[in-house]
Structures are given as structure tokens and as C-alpha cells.
Amino acid sequence: MNEKILYSTTDAAEYLNLSVAAIKYHIYVGRNIKPSLVGHSLVFTKEQLDQFQDNRRPPGRPRKQGDK
Secondary structure, rough: OOOOOOOOHHHHHHHHHOOOOHHHEEEEOOOOOOEEOOOEEEEEEEEHHHHHHHHHHOOOOOOOOOOO
């Protein structure tokens, strides 16, 4: 039996240590996270969340080339 565990938007936010608003923002702008629609709910697989986390850049402004 090959069942996949699905995460709601709230569960995904908790798993990724983000707010629900941040999850919805990343979905809206199309950044590496594509939920599935089950009924009226957005759901994510663990693989999707792990892939999003791996491809996420660190928060904040990147350093200039000459700065250390």
C-alpha cells in the first residue's frame, strides 16, 4: 500500500516554519510550490515541501559582490 500523506496549508506552514500568508504568497507568485486541490482545500505532499525547502534562498538581501 503506497499512501501519501497530505499536508494542509496550515500544516505546510508549520512544517516549513513559515506563516500561512507566506505559503499563500509563494503559491500566488509561482515559486517552486504547486499545491493540489482536494475539494476546496489546497494540499501538499512531503516531497513537494522538501523540494521547496531545498530550493529556497535564505531570507534577506543578498550581499554585494565586494562585501565580505
